[in-house]
Amino acid sequence: MSHIALYRSWRPQMFKDMVGQQHIIQTLQNAIREQRVSHAYLFNGPRGTGKTTTAKVLAKAVNCMHGPAIEPCNACATCIGITEGHIMDVVEIDAASNRGIDEIRDIRDKVRYAPTEVRYKVYIIDEVHMLTAEAFNALLKTLEEPPAHVIFILATTEPHKLPATIISRCQRFDFRQVSTEEQVARLREICQEEGIEATDEALSYIARLSEGGMRDAISLLEQTSAFANRQITLEAAVDVTGGIAAEQFYELAEAIQHKNAASMLSLVESLMQAGKSPDKCLENLMYYFRDLLVLKLANGGDTATERIVDAERFRAMASAYSADELFRMIEILNHYQQELKHAAQPQTLLEVALLKLCASSDGGAQRAAEAGSEEIAQLRQQVQQLESQLAKLLKQGIVAAPAQQQQERQAPRRSFAASGINRPKVKLDRFISALQGQETQEARMKWGDIMMRVKDRKVTVQAWLKDSELVAAVEGQLLLTFKNDMHREMTERPSHREIIEQVASEVMNRPYQLVTVMLKDWQAAVDGNQEPAVESLELEPEHIAGPEANIGNNQNGNNQPEWIEEAYKLFGEELVVVKE
Known part of the structure; x- marks a missing residue:
C-alpha cells in the first residue's frame, strides 16, 4: 500500500477521529447542534493538521441524510458520495492552481442556484491565500451577501496574506500542531491495524520529524515500513529520512x-x-x-x-x-x-x-585554563613594560613623591597639564600602500563584528568609536580616521583603547594595536600631500603644582609627547584631567 493509500485509509471520516483539534471540533459540533452554522469559515494552521479533512467532515455533518448531525453517519448515500467526491454540490477548489478572477466569478454565478442533491452547497477553497487581489474582491461580494444554502470554508497555512475584509467575514479557527504523544498514539494504532512492527523510539522519531503534521507522520511511517520490510527500528527511520545517528x-x-x-x-x-x-x-x-x-x-x-x-x-x-x-x-x-x-x-x-x-x-574547561594562562602571561608582559617605562622616566628626572604628595595625586579631579604638548606623528605611507592588501580587506570585513563586540563590552566606547572609519590595516595595526577630534580623544583613552584592541585581537585571531588620525589629514596624505602637521594640544597650566610643572619641559629642554600618556598610566585616567 502506498503512503497515499495508507493516509487515505486512515484519514478521519468523522469528528471523533480527528487528532489534536478537539477544541475546534467541539465548537463546530455545538454550532450544528444549535443550528447556528455560519455561512463562512476560515481554517488556518500548519500543513497536515486536518484543515481540509475537517472541512469535508463538516460538509458531511450538515448534509447527512440523518442530520444535520454532530457526527456524520458515514453510511448514507450523501456521506459516501462526499467521501468519494461524487456530490456535485460539495466542491473542493485548489486556489494555488485556480487563483484567477474568472474561477471566483464562476463560483459567484453558481451560488445563487439551490443545491440539487444535498441541503447545503459547500465550497472548500484550499490554499486560499494564493488568490489574486481581483479574485479576493470578487469573493468578498459573495461573502457579504451569501445565499442561505451556501457555506464557504477557506483553508490556508498563511492567514496573514488574506485581506482583513475577508477575514472579518469568516469565523476563524486556528489549527494547532498535533503533539508528539497524540501522533505516537495514532501511529501505534495504525501499526497494529496494518500488522507493522515498530519500536517506541522509532515512532517518537517519526513524530518529531513531522513537526506536528499528522499527514506527514503517516507518510514517513509508510516510507519507513517499506524500507524496513514492516520491521521499523530507530536506525531504519534515521536512514530512510536522511537524519544523523x-x-x-x-x-x-x-x-x-x-x-x-x-x-x-x-x-x-x-x-x-x-x-x-x-x-x-x-x-x-x-x-x-x-x-x-x-x-x-x-x-x-x-x-x-x-x-x-x-x-x-x-x-x-x-x-x-x-x-x-x-x-x-x-x-x-x-x-x-x-x-x-x-x-x-x-x-x-x-x-x-x-x-x-x-x-x-x-573547548571546555581545558580551553578555559589555557586562556587563563595566556591572560596571565599578557598581564606579566604589561607589568614589565610599565616597569621599564617607569625606569625610563626616573632616569629623565622624575623622583618619587613624598607620601603627602602621593595622597594629593590620589585626590579626585586632580588635573595635570602642560602647555605645548604635541601629538606624535603618524607615518601614513605604509598604511596607504596597504589599502588594497589582504590584511586591510580582512579587517574591513570583520570591522562590523568588532563594533558589535565592543558594544557588548562597553556601549559608551562603541558610541565614541561610531564616528570613526577603518581605512587600513598593516603589520598588526589598525588605522582609524575621525571627523571629530573629541571622539578621537575619547577613543584613545587607555581604558577605551584597551577594550578595542582586545576585541580586535579576538576577532582577527592575532594581536592588533590602534592608530588614529583625523580624516582631513588622511585624505591629504592619500592625495599625495605631505604627512599631516603635528597637532598641538593647548593645555591650561594653572592646575600644575610642585615639581610636576617642570616635567617634560626642563629636563631635556624640549617637550615630551609621551608625558600625558605616561601620566594616565602612572596615576590612572580617573585622576588625570587634561583641559584643552
Missing part, C-alpha cells in the same frame, strides 16, 4: 569541542558519502546543540533528551560546553542555514560553518 552527533560535537578540524571534515565527508544532504545535516546539528542548551539551562529538561538514546552521554556532552558557546554556535548554524538555501556548493558551505564552530568554540 546519535553516535554521529556525538562525534561531530566532540570534534568541535576539541577544535579537531581534520576529524570534523572526515565526518562530514562520510555523511555526504552516505547520502545525507548538507541542509539536513545542518538542521539536525542545530537541533542537537539546542537540546544541549535546554538540558544545560533547564533543570530536569527531559524533553530535550528525547532525540538522544544515550541520555547519560548526552548530559556529559552538555557539561563540556558553556551556555555562551552553545548560544554562539546556534547563531552561526542558523546564519549558514539561511545561506545554504542559495549555495551552489552546499557541502563546502556546511564545512565552512563547522570550521567556524571549531574556531569559535572555547
Whole structure:
C-alpha cells in the first residue's frame, strides 16, 4: 500500500477521529447542534493538521441524510458520495492552481442556484491565500451577501496574506500542531491495524520529524515500513529520512569541542558519502546543540533528551560546553542555514560553518585554563613594560613623591597639564600602500563584528568609536580616521583603547594595536600631500603644582609627547584631567 493509500485509509471520516483539534471540533459540533452554522469559515494552521479533512467532515455533518448531525453517519448515500467526491454540490477548489478572477466569478454565478442533491452547497477553497487581489474582491461580494444554502470554508497555512475584509467575514479557527504523544498514539494504532512492527523510539522519531503534521507522520511511517520490510527500528527511520545517528552527533560535537578540524571534515565527508544532504545535516546539528542548551539551562529538561538514546552521554556532552558557546554556535548554524538555501556548493558551505564552530568554540574547561594562562602571561608582559617605562622616566628626572604628595595625586579631579604638548606623528605611507592588501580587506570585513563586540563590552566606547572609519590595516595595526577630534580623544583613552584592541585581537585571531588620525589629514596624505602637521594640544597650566610643572619641559629642554600618556598610566585616567 502506498503512503497515499495508507493516509487515505486512515484519514478521519468523522469528528471523533480527528487528532489534536478537539477544541475546534467541539465548537463546530455545538454550532450544528444549535443550528447556528455560519455561512463562512476560515481554517488556518500548519500543513497536515486536518484543515481540509475537517472541512469535508463538516460538509458531511450538515448534509447527512440523518442530520444535520454532530457526527456524520458515514453510511448514507450523501456521506459516501462526499467521501468519494461524487456530490456535485460539495466542491473542493485548489486556489494555488485556480487563483484567477474568472474561477471566483464562476463560483459567484453558481451560488445563487439551490443545491440539487444535498441541503447545503459547500465550497472548500484550499490554499486560499494564493488568490489574486481581483479574485479576493470578487469573493468578498459573495461573502457579504451569501445565499442561505451556501457555506464557504477557506483553508490556508498563511492567514496573514488574506485581506482583513475577508477575514472579518469568516469565523476563524486556528489549527494547532498535533503533539508528539497524540501522533505516537495514532501511529501505534495504525501499526497494529496494518500488522507493522515498530519500536517506541522509532515512532517518537517519526513524530518529531513531522513537526506536528499528522499527514506527514503517516507518510514517513509508510516510507519507513517499506524500507524496513514492516520491521521499523530507530536506525531504519534515521536512514530512510536522511537524519544523523546519535553516535554521529556525538562525534561531530566532540570534534568541535576539541577544535579537531581534520576529524570534523572526515565526518562530514562520510555523511555526504552516505547520502545525507548538507541542509539536513545542518538542521539536525542545530537541533542537537539546542537540546544541549535546554538540558544545560533547564533543570530536569527531559524533553530535550528525547532525540538522544544515550541520555547519560548526552548530559556529559552538555557539561563540556558553556551556555555562551552553545548560544554562539546556534547563531552561526542558523546564519549558514539561511545561506545554504542559495549555495551552489552546499557541502563546502556546511564545512565552512563547522570550521567556524571549531574556531569559535572555547573547548571546555581545558580551553578555559589555557586562556587563563595566556591572560596571565599578557598581564606579566604589561607589568614589565610599565616597569621599564617607569625606569625610563626616573632616569629623565622624575623622583618619587613624598607620601603627602602621593595622597594629593590620589585626590579626585586632580588635573595635570602642560602647555605645548604635541601629538606624535603618524607615518601614513605604509598604511596607504596597504589599502588594497589582504590584511586591510580582512579587517574591513570583520570591522562590523568588532563594533558589535565592543558594544557588548562597553556601549559608551562603541558610541565614541561610531564616528570613526577603518581605512587600513598593516603589520598588526589598525588605522582609524575621525571627523571629530573629541571622539578621537575619547577613543584613545587607555581604558577605551584597551577594550578595542582586545576585541580586535579576538576577532582577527592575532594581536592588533590602534592608530588614529583625523580624516582631513588622511585624505591629504592619500592625495599625495605631505604627512599631516603635528597637532598641538593647548593645555591650561594653572592646575600644575610642585615639581610636576617642570616635567617634560626642563629636563631635556624640549617637550615630551609621551608625558600625558605616561601620566594616565602612572596615576590612572580617573585622576588625570587634561583641559584643552
